[in-house]
Amino acid sequence: MQEKECLKNSKKQRLNTIVRIISENSVETQGQLTKYLISEGFDVTQATVSRDIKELRLIKIADRGDKYRYALPGKESNVDIRTRYTAVLTHAVITIQNASNLVVVKTIPGSAQGCAMAIETLDFDRVVGVIAGDDTVFIAMNNEKEAAAFAKTLMECVN
Amino acid sequence: MQEKECLKNSKKQRLNTIVRIISENSVETQGQLTKYLISEGFDVTQATVSRDIKELRLIKIADRGDKYRYALPGKESNVDIRTRYTAVLTHAVITIQNASNLVVVKTIPGSAQGCAMAIETLDFDRVVGVIAGDDTVFIAMNNEKEAAAFAKTLMECVN
DNA sequence: ATAGTTTTTGCATAAATATTCAAAAAATAT
DNA sequence: ATATTTTTTGAATATTTATGCAAAAACTAT
Numbered sequence: 419m420q421e422k423e424c425l426k427n428s429k430k431q432r433l434n435t436i437v438r439i440i441s442e443n444s445v446e447t448q449g450q451l452t453k454y455l456i457s458e459g460f461d462v463t464q465a466t467v468s469r470d471i472k473e474l475r476l477i478k479i480a481d482r483g484d485k486y487r488y489a490l491p492g493k494e495s496n497v498d499i500r501t502r503y504t505a506v507l508t509h510a511v512i513t514i515q516n517a518s519n520l521v522v523v524k525t526i527p528g529s530a531q532g533c534a535m536a537i538e539t540l541d542f543d544r545v546v547g548v549i550a551g552d553d554t555v556f557i558a559m560n561n562e563k564e565a566a567a568f569a570k571t572l573m574e575c576v577n
Numbered sequence: 578m579q580e581k582e583c584l585k586n587s588k589k590q591r592l593n594t595i596v597r598i599i600s601e602n603s604v605e606t607q608g609q610l611t612k613y614l615i616s617e618g619f620d621v622t623q624a625t626v627s628r629d630i631k632e633l634r635l636i637k638i639a640d641r642g643d644k645y646r647y648a649l650p651g652k653e654s655n656v657d658i659r660t661r662y663t664a665v666l667t668h669a670v671i672t673i674q675n676a677s678n679l680v681v682v683k684t685i686p687g688s689a690q691g692c693a694m695a696i697e698t699l700d701f702d703r704v705v706g707v708i709a710g711d712d713t714v715f716i717a718m719n720n721e722k723e724a725a726a727f728a729k730t731l732m733e734c735v736n
Numbered sequence: 737a738t739a740g741t742t743t744t745t746g747c748a749t750a751a752a753t754a755t756t757c758a759a760a761a762a763a764t765a766t
Numbered sequence: 767a768t769a770t771t772t773t774t775t776g777a778a779t780a781t782t783t784a785t786g787c788a789a790a791a792a793c794t795a796t
Contacts (some may be wrong), residue, residue: 429744434667447782463746468784472645477636478783479650486631486754491638509596509633510649526597532649588774606752622776627754637753645784 432460436470440488444481451488507536507572516569518562523555523572530555537572591619595629599647603640610647666695666731675728677721682714682731689714696731 432455439445439454448467455462471488481487510529515522525533534550537557545568546558559565591614598604598613607626614621630647640646669692672683684692693709696716704727705717718724 449782464783465747465785466745468782469745472639472784475639477638477650479636480631480634484755491636509593526593526600529596529600529649608752623753624755624777625775627752628775631754643785 428460432462433470433474435460436467436474436476437490440476441490444485444487446485446487507533511572514569514572516562516565519559519565521557521559521565521569521572523557525553525555529553587619591621592629592633594619595626595633595635596649599635600649603644603646605644605646666692670731673728673731675721675724678718678724680716680718680724680728680731682716684712684714 435455435458436451439451439458443454445451445454448464448471451471452462452464452467455467475491476488477491478486479489510525510533511523512526513524515524523530523533523537530550530553534548534555537545537555538548546560548558549556557565557568559568594614594617595610598610598617602613604610604613607623607630610630611621611623611626614626634650635647636650637645638648669684670682671685674681674683682689682692682696689709689712693707693714696704696714697707705719707717708715716724716727718727
């Protein structure tokens with residue numbers, strides 16, 4: 419029992435290290451990550467890194483300049499947020515209408531929350547509040563005029 | 578100018594369709610997505626699908642049952658929370674003890690609330706309730722045996 | 737301790753994905 | 767219209783990632 423937790427700890431350390439490495443560096447491939455790990459003293463191959471990434475549920479995202487990089491899921495937002503959310507809006511929005519001081523956006527099923535988040539994050543001017551169901555987003559503006567203007571802005575945004 | 582927007586529209590339609598398809602189905606590979614698109618009348622190859630996925634900034638995430646699937650970015654934030662909370666626990670927890678059906682966690686000052694939230698969010702099995710002061714967390718389990726087991730789990734979690 | 741079980745890992749390779757390059761289509765300018 | 771530039775695409779292929787399998791390590795029970 420003298421080496422009880424040796425391998426286990428080593429793996430845990432490695433997983434933690436992977437999270438740190440991809441947080442601190444732009445890691446484009448598993449091969450690159452493997453090199454980072456080796457340089458920190460871990461004896462590891464791409465195969466294991468692939469398994470680790472699966473276990474950590476890391477994701478590979480399109481980054482600036484035609485590159486890809488690994489990231490923590492849900493954390494990719496800090497990079498290139500505008501492009502990303504614009505893309506989400508562009509492809510998920512079906513219709514945009516304005517009614518009184520509301521703008522009503524219909525989306526493909528399940529995408530309303532994502533669109534709402536996109537709209538909030540993109541921080542369009544004068545948005546008072548946003549609420550989303552499954553395929554519908556309500557955006558509250560100060561008045562009818564602003565709602566109309568915002569609907570137009572949104573339409574331009576999604577093409 | 579007679580065919581002004583023909584290709585453009587076709588691509589946009591395809592991108593929209595891709596978002597819909599991955600929203601409605603569990604799409605594991607680009608090859609599979611290509612087949613879906615072909616079955617909907619798009620004349621497309623894996624190479625183009627790869628480019629579309631990059632443009633849409635879709636992500637491939639680890640799914641249940643050793644599978645992968647494509648998803649819209651920003652929809653999987655719960656996993657990141659997990660990683661982050663594990664880190665919180667790892668760095669803030671000082672001691673873990675069990676007394677009767679309680680597990681008592683001592684933390685660095687001011688971190689108990691955070692640890693409590695982490696424990697709740699991580700949703701360890703059979704936790705009945707969690708309460709936190711400034712540097713102490715009480716975790717209520719159903720009985721002494723479960724408290725002992727949970728204390729052990731927690732210890733492993735924080736290393 | 738020893739035997740049995742589970743987990744982790746590397747190697748080799750299968751599978752999947754990204755990209756180069758050239759051609760065609762589309763958009764733009766004249 | 768024609769010429770020019772930009773965008774889109776497929777085929778082939780390079781690159782990257784995932785996995786079957788066997789061996790080793792770690793854990794568990796006795």
